Amino acid sequence: MARRRKRPSRSRVSGRSHRPRRSGARASRLKRLALINMLAVAGAIAGVFVLIAVLTPKPFDEQSLCVESDTLPPHTAVIVDKTDEYSQVQADRIAAAIRREQNTLALGERFSLYELDARGRFDPRGAFSLCNPGRGDQANPLFRNPKRMEERYTEMFEGPLDGVLDDLVEPKEAPSSPILEAIARLAQTEAYSPAAPSRRLLLISDMLQNSDAFTAYGGGGVEMPPDSPAPSSVADAITDRFGDNLRGVRLEVLLIPRDTHVDLQRGALKTFWDEVARDLGMDITWRDL
Known part of the structure; x- marks a missing residue:
C-alpha cells in the first residue's frame, strides 16, 4: 500500500x-x-x-543711523519748552532727564530732541533726530565688535547729542507759548507719523499754553480764564488744522513748576490738558521736574 x-x-x-x-x-x-x-x-x-x-546686523542709513527698512522704528521724542525762562538748577534737571531717556533707548529706536520757539515751531539749533546705533554692551559678539560699536555710538550719536544738549538747556523767554500746536506739528512729520510704532513724547514744560488755541492766563493764577473754550472744542480745532495724527501717542509731561501759577498747573490747568489729550487720543501722565 x-x-x-x-x-x-x-x-x-x-x-x-x-x-x-x-x-x-x-x-x-x-x-x-x-x-x-x-x-x-x-x-x-x-x-x-x-x-x-x-x-x-542690517545696513543702516548714514544720515539718520536708522536701519534701512520699509517700516519706521519706534520713536521717542523730547520737546523742551523754552518760551519761559528757568533756573540753572532746573536746566541741570532737564539735562539729567534727557540723559535718562538716552540711556534707556532700545537698539534701533529713534531719539529726537526739539526746542520749542514762540511760533510753535522747532528751532533748528536745538534739533536732533537719530536712531540709536547701539552701545558696546548691546552688541551681539558673534556678529559685531563691541569696541567698534561703542566707538561708533560715541562718535555718531552721543557726540552730536552733547552738542545740541548744551544749547537746549540754556534758558530763554518768548512772548507766546503754542505748546499744543508744537505737539501737533511733530505728529505731522514722517518719522513721528502714526506709521511709527510705540510713539512716546516727553514734554518738558510749564504747560502754560498761550496761543490762539487757548490760554492759561487770565484766571488769577488759580483757575482757567472764564472765557476758555471747552477742551473738546480745542481738540477739534487742532484736528481740523493739523490732522488726526496724535492718536496713540504716550505723552509724558515733566512739569516745570512756576511759583505764581503752581496751583493752576497742578489743578485746573492739568484737568484741562488731560481732557484735551484724551479727546486727541493721547495717553497723558504727569510728574514734576
Whole structure:
C-alpha cells in the first residue's frame, strides 16, 4: 500500500507566506525613518540660516543711523519748552532727564530732541533726530565688535547729542507759548507719523499754553480764564488744522513748576490738558521736574 503524503500544516504554510510581508513592512519603516531624519536635518539647517539672517546686523542709513527698512522704528521724542525762562538748577534737571531717556533707548529706536520757539515751531539749533546705533554692551559678539560699536555710538550719536544738549538747556523767554500746536506739528512729520510704532513724547514744560488755541492766563493764577473754550472744542480745532495724527501717542509731561501759577498747573490747568489729550487720543501722565 502506498503511503499517503502528509500535507504541510497550515501554520507552516502561513508562516512561509508572511515572511515576505514582514520584510516589506520593515523596509517601509526604515524608509520612513530615513525620510524623517532627512527632514529633521533639513529643518535644522534652515533654522540656522534663519537665525543667522535674523541676528546679522542690517545696513543702516548714514544720515539718520536708522536701519534701512520699509517700516519706521519706534520713536521717542523730547520737546523742551523754552518760551519761559528757568533756573540753572532746573536746566541741570532737564539735562539729567534727557540723559535718562538716552540711556534707556532700545537698539534701533529713534531719539529726537526739539526746542520749542514762540511760533510753535522747532528751532533748528536745538534739533536732533537719530536712531540709536547701539552701545558696546548691546552688541551681539558673534556678529559685531563691541569696541567698534561703542566707538561708533560715541562718535555718531552721543557726540552730536552733547552738542545740541548744551544749547537746549540754556534758558530763554518768548512772548507766546503754542505748546499744543508744537505737539501737533511733530505728529505731522514722517518719522513721528502714526506709521511709527510705540510713539512716546516727553514734554518738558510749564504747560502754560498761550496761543490762539487757548490760554492759561487770565484766571488769577488759580483757575482757567472764564472765557476758555471747552477742551473738546480745542481738540477739534487742532484736528481740523493739523490732522488726526496724535492718536496713540504716550505723552509724558515733566512739569516745570512756576511759583505764581503752581496751583493752576497742578489743578485746573492739568484737568484741562488731560481732557484735551484724551479727546486727541493721547495717553497723558504727569510728574514734576
